Amino acid sequence: METIMVYLDNMFAGLPRSPEVERMKQELLSGMEDKYLELKQEGRSENEAVGIVISEFGNIEELMEELGIQTEDAAETYPVLTEEEVQAYLAAKRSAGFWTGLGVWLSSAGIAFLILMDTLFESLGSSSDQGTFGIGSVIGMSGMFVLVAVAVGMFIYSGMKLGRFEYMEKGFQLPRSLMMTIQRRRASFALTYRVALITGVCLCILSPVFIFAGAYVNDTYAAYGVSALLATAGIGVFLFVYYGNIQGSYTTLLEDQHLNAAKREEARAVRAVEAVVWPLATAFFLFTGFVYQRWDINWAIFPIVGILSGSFSNVYHMMKNKKPS
Incomplete structure (x- = not known):
C-alpha cells in the first residue's frame, strides 16, 4: 500500500494546489485502497495487487476531465523537497x-x-x-x-x-x-x-x-x-x-x-506589517523614556503591540473576504 501512496503523491506533484485537486486525490486514494484490499482478499500477491490498482486508476487526465477540474493552472508546479x-x-x-x-x-x-x-x-x-x-x-x-x-x-x-x-x-x-x-x-x-x-x-x-x-x-x-x-x-x-x-x-x-495564493499573500502582508510596527514601538519606547522619563509605564507598549500584531491577521482576512455591496 505504501507503493500506491508514493505513486499517488508523484502523480499529483505536477498539479496546482486547490480544494478540487485535494478532494480528487482523497477520493482516488480511497478507491485505490478499496481495490487493493479487494485484490488481496482474492489471494493476489502484493505486486499483482499494486500493478492492477495503478493500471486501473493511473490515468489522471481522464479523471480530471470526468470530474470537471480545470487544468489551465497546471503549468504551475511545486517542487518536491528532499x-x-x-x-x-x-x-x-x-x-x-x-x-x-x-x-x-x-x-x-x-x-x-x-x-x-x-x-x-x-x-x-x-x-x-x-x-x-x-x-x-x-x-x-x-x-x-x-x-x-x-x-x-x-x-x-x-x-x-x-x-x-x-x-x-x-x-x-x-x-x-x-x-x-x-x-x-x-x-x-x-x-x-x-x-x-x-x-x-x-x-x-x-x-x-x-x-x-x-x-x-x-x-x-x-x-x-x-x-x-x-x-x-x-x-x-x-x-x-x-x-x-x-x-x-x-x-x-x-x-x-x-496554502493557496491568497493565504500566501496574507502571510506576506502580516510579515511586512510586523517589520514596520515593532521598530516603531521600540522608537516610541525610547522617546517616551528619554524625553518624558516614563520608564515606569512605557514598557506596556510591547504587549499592546504584540496583541494588535496578532489580531492584524484576522482583520486582514476579514477585509479580504468581505463581499462588495
Missing part, C-alpha cells in the same frame, strides 16, 4: 532564530547599558562636577552603539541564511514518509516549546518588578530597575524568537505547503 533540503531548512531556521533572538537581546542590553551608565555616573557626580555625567553619557552611548551594530550584523546574517529558501514561498510538496517524520519531530518538540513560551511570558510580565522595587528603595534606583527590566525582558523575547522560529519551521513544512 530530505536533505528539509534538514538544511530546519537547521537554517534554528540558526536564524538564535542569531535574531541574540540580536534582539543585544539591542535591549545596549539600551539598558546606556541607562545604567547615565544613572551611575550622574549619581557619582555633583552639581559642580558636570564632567562625570558627560563621561557616563559618552560611555553609555558608545556601548549602546557597539551592541546595536553587532545586533544589526546578526540580523543581516540570519536573513542571509534563510535567503536560499525563498523559493519555498511560492509553494512546495513533501513526500508522505518525510511529512510523517516531521510530524513526529514537531510532536516531540511541543513540550519544549510550551515551556519556553511560558518562561518567556513570565519573564516579560515579571520584569517591571525591578522598577517598582527600585522606586520603593529610592527614586534613583528606579532607573537601575529599567536596565534590569530591559535585560530580563530581552531574555524573554529571545526565547520567543528562538523557539518560535523552530516551531515556525515545522508549521511551514507541514501546513504552508497547503
